[in-house]
Every structure is written in structure tokens, then in C-alpha cells.
Amino acid sequence: KDKLYNLYPAKVSDKVLGYDAGGVRDIEVIERDDRKQQWNINELSGSFRLVNVFEDKALRANVDHKTPMMAEVNGSDEAQLWSIQDAKNGVRLVPANTPSLMLVCQKEAV
16 A cells, blocks of 8 residues: 555566556556556455556556556446456466456567
8 A cells, every 4th residue: 555566577577567648558668757657556355456646547458358558547447456366476467357367468568
């Protein structure tokens, strides 16, 4: 609570998830002062919402389930809820309403 995090692939700690007005950006080189690379993790009854508090936007599983997107924080939007599961080298981010999917970084993005 009240902390900011960078989200990065387990084996690529110098690149992080960010976004811009067009949506979620590819994994990019970390810049410590880039506010669009900083996330707050809010716990909600076993699920989590990943929020950029500087713009009040949340990471959302897209309707077509192909790419994540950013959206205004909406307490009733279940596509903004994520499960954080332990994995070998870190954690997996899984859309809470679609547990058969997970957020992945494609090799060509890093």
C-alpha cells in the first residue's frame, strides 16, 4: 500500500511496462522519473488493480484478450482486476475474469 512499482519481465530487469495516450507501450528501458512506468497495486478481495496514480488509470485486459490497455479506474470493471500468482522467477499477472490468460512479454518487445 502507498508504494509504487515497476513491472518488468523476470529476466529483463532494465526494461519495464509503461503506457502513453495511445495505450500500453511495449516493454521499454526504465527511466526512474517516468511516471507512466510507475504502478500502485491495490488489493480488492483477493484480486488486484494495477493503477497509475498520477493519471488515475488502470491496466485492463482488453475485450479481445490480445493486448492490455489503459482505462479510467472503474470499481465495477472486472477487466481491471488481476490475479498475482507466484512463479519461478517472479510473479504472473493473470486477468481475474479470464484465468486461462496471462500478461506476457514477447521476446521481440525486449
